[in-house]
Amino acid sequence: MNVVQALSYPPILRGFIALVLAGCFFPLAGVFILRLNLVTLRFTLMHAALLGAAVGLALHVDPLLVGLGLDLLAIAAISRVARESGLALGYVSTFFMVLTIGLAFAVIYKAGVPAKDAFGILWGSIYSLSRLDLALIAAYSAAIALFVTLGFRRVSAVLFHREIAAASGVREAALTSAILLFVGVAVALLMQLIGALLMDSILLLPAIVSSFRARSTRGFFLQACIIGAFCSITGFFTSFALDVPASSAVTVIAAGLLGVGLIYRRFSGRNA
Amino acid sequence: MPEPCIRIDGLCLDREGTRILRDVSLRVACGERLIVSGPNGAGKTTLLKAILGMMKAAAGRILVLGQEVGSREWARGRGRIGYVNQESVQVDFPISAREVVEIGTATLGLSRADRRRRIEEAMVAVGCAHLQSRMYARLSGGEKQKLSLARCLCQDPQVLLLDEPTSSLDPRSRAELMDLLRGLNEERGITMVMVSHDAQVLSEPAWKIRHMEAGAFA
Numbered sequence: 001m002n003v004v005q006a007l008s009y010p011p012i013l014r015g016f017i018a019l020v021l022a023g024c025f026f027p028l029a030g031v032f033i034l035r036l037n038l039v040t041l042r043f044t045l046m047h048a049a050l051l052g053a054a055v056g057l058a059l060h061v062d063p064l065l066v067g068l069g070l071d072l073l074a075i076a077a078i079s080r081v082a083r084e085s086g087l088a089l090g091y092v093s094t095f096f097m098v099l100t101i102g103l104a105f106a107v108i109y110k111a112g113v114p115a116k117d118a119f120g121i122l123w124g125s126i127y128s129l130s131r132l133d134l135a136l137i138a139a140y141s142a143a144i145a146l147f148v149t150l151g152f153r154r155v156s157a158v159l160f161h162r163e164i165a166a167a168s169g170v171r172e173a174a175l176t177s178a179i180l181l182f183v184g185v186a187v188a189l190l191m192q193l194i195g196a197l198l199m200d201s202i203l204l205l206p207a208i209v210s211s212f213r214a215r216s217t218r219g220f221f222l223q224a225c226i227i228g229a230f231c232s233i234t235g236f237f238t239s240f241a242l243d244v245p246a247s248s249a250v251t252v253i254a255a256g257l258l259g260v261g262l263i264y265r266r267f268s269g270r271n272a
Numbered sequence: 273m274p275e276p277c278i279r280i281d282g283l284c285l286d287r288e289g290t291r292i293l294r295d296v297s298l299r300v301a302c303g304e305r306l307i308v309s310g311p312n313g314a315g316k317t318t319l320l321k322a323i324l325g326m327m328k329a330a331a332g333r334i335l336v337l338g339q340e341v342g343s344r345e346w347a348r349g350r351g352r353i354g355y356v357n358q359e360s361v362q363v364d365f366p367i368s369a370r371e372v373v374e375i376g377t378a379t380l381g382l383s384r385a386d387r388r389r390r391i392e393e394a395m396v397a398v399g400c401a402h403l404q405s406r407m408y409a410r411l412s413g414g415e416k417q418k419l420s421l422a423r424c425l426c427q428d429p430q431v432l433l434l435d436e437p438t439s440s441l442d443p444r445s446r447a448e449l450m451d452l453l454r455g456l457n458e459e460r461g462i463t464m465v466m467v468s469h470d471a472q473v474l475s476e477p478a479w480k481i482r483h484m485e486a487g488a489f490a
Contacts, residue, residue: 035365086288153378160367160375167324167355168427169347169379215407216368 003240015126016236018137018193019246022202023232025141027224028148029186030207032179035159040090041078041180042203044097045187046196048074051104052188054118058111064133064192071184074100079177124195126246137189144182148221155179156217194247201235201251202228209254209261227257275338277302277431277463278323283332285315285322292318294487296332302430303461305453307476309469310484316467317358319484320433323465324355337430351379354424354462356417358435369403369411370395372419376426394425398452414445421452432456434466438473450476 006012033042052067059066074096082092108118129137148155157165158175166172190199206228207220214220235250242249278300285293293315300306308316321327323334325341336353339346354376373394377387395401398418403411411419417437424432434453438446450473456462468474474481483490 153374156367156371157375157378159365160363160372161357163326164355164357164375164423165378166326167353167357168375168423169350211365214366215405216366217371220366 003237006240011127011129014129014131014134015246018129018134019126019232019236019250020229021137021141022190022193023206023228023230023250024225025145025228026186026190026202027206027210027228028144028221029183030203030205030228031210031221031224032159032183033204034207034211036089036176036179038089038093038180038183040093040097041183042187044074044078044093044100045071045184046191046199047097047100047104049188049191050118050122050196051100051107053120054104054107054111054113057113057117058107062132064136064188067191068136068185068188070100071188072181075177075180075184079180083173122191122196123198124191124193124247126193129193133189133192137193140185140189144186147178147182151175152218159217194250198247198251201247201254202232205254205258206231209257212261212265227254231257274302276300277304277337278465279335280323281332281334283319283322283334284330285318285327286330287318287327291330292487293322293329296488298482298489300463300465302463303457305457305464305479306466307474307479307481308465308467308484309474309481310490311469314484315487316484317435320355320435320465320467323433324353325350351427352430354421354427354429354432356420356424356432356434356437358437358439363409367408369400369406369408369415369419372408373400373422373426376423380427390426390428391422394422395419397425397456398422399448412445413440414442414448417441417445417449418452421449421456425456429462431463431465434464434468436468436470437466438468438470443472446470446472454478 007016033039048070049067052070053063056063056066078089078092078096082089107113108115154170154175157168157170158172158179162172162176186203187199190203194202207224209227210220210223214223231250231254235253236246238253239246239249276299278298280296280298283293283296284291296319308319310316318327322329323336323341325346334341336346337349339349370391373391376394377390382390392401395404398421400415400418400422403415408416438449441449453464457464
């Protein structure tokens, strides 16, 4: 079966569209993760989504929606606790990371959820997306693109220095919460799309490669999107050509680009 | 007697159970240049942050440009207060010099043309027009501080708060920055409050000096 024939099947077409949308727009959230050092938060959200999947499977509710809901709850709780306790986001995230994975295993055991199903979220599948999943991915893509484009100066102020942003009249706390929200939703959606194990290929690697070349924040965002789009589209077609899973192909291409980026960085003398 | 630009009455401020500012009162007239000096831990930076509304007072009140800090009216006019922070910001992500200055226009609701004009005028005013497309991370400490000033100038400020702006500068850059501040004060009438314990800065003749120690003015 060639690619054109394959795309005539709705699940494959849905998977392709979702992958392209994710490649084009989800690296914007990767820029947030890189700049605000939210790597621990990302793991917490993955664990919360796993807990959500377990709860969803136990209650026979859509695991994606429950995972999304729990990610949003985790974001709200982490922001609140960090703000009120004055603790660093990383410490608070670590607490929730451990708590959610502990609860996930408890739910899997007590509710008799087949571990295979619950852990299925770790590797995801672009061809098992429902129309609702695709609609959520499209809505998220539009929302984050508008957020970054229309609020660029405010967003870049927060990314630059939160205190200076606040002193310049930017509602820094609200914007930081919005940024955390975008990261949380991106993680939940990508777990369904390509799985927890491979999500960095779309979320983080394009942003990292972009940081090697970009000279401005606008360029940073834009190049991350272009690199993400390149990885997802070439990954999709490569997966057909080589008969390998699409998520693996996307990941290998993104990792290859990161390698090229590291070599570029080494020889161009770029440190920032 | 005209209303001062900054008026602080009986300000007390606590952090993590420790009193940082004790019954601080201060008047800064419009157009005045004031240096708040004192040893590390005296509460100088905390005072600036309180004026900016970043720290909540335990007692007392602060009026800036006639509005009580924290009030709705103050929040609306917050853009008229510029803030130059203690150290040139260390960033490890790509941001251009122009984008840093542009932050000053973030909440002003200007048209694209007005924004561009204001950014360019601010960069020319501090002598940084040639740096526009340079990466911020690659600039010297002096250049970064000038960009901080340009960012504030975009806001067309009436009050400028400066937290040890010369602390990481070499003597030449320090002199350039102080000249720049003097010029802005004389030409635009911007009220300036600078926190510093730099001996060279404290010897500047046109600045009024108040000394702080253990959370109170001496």
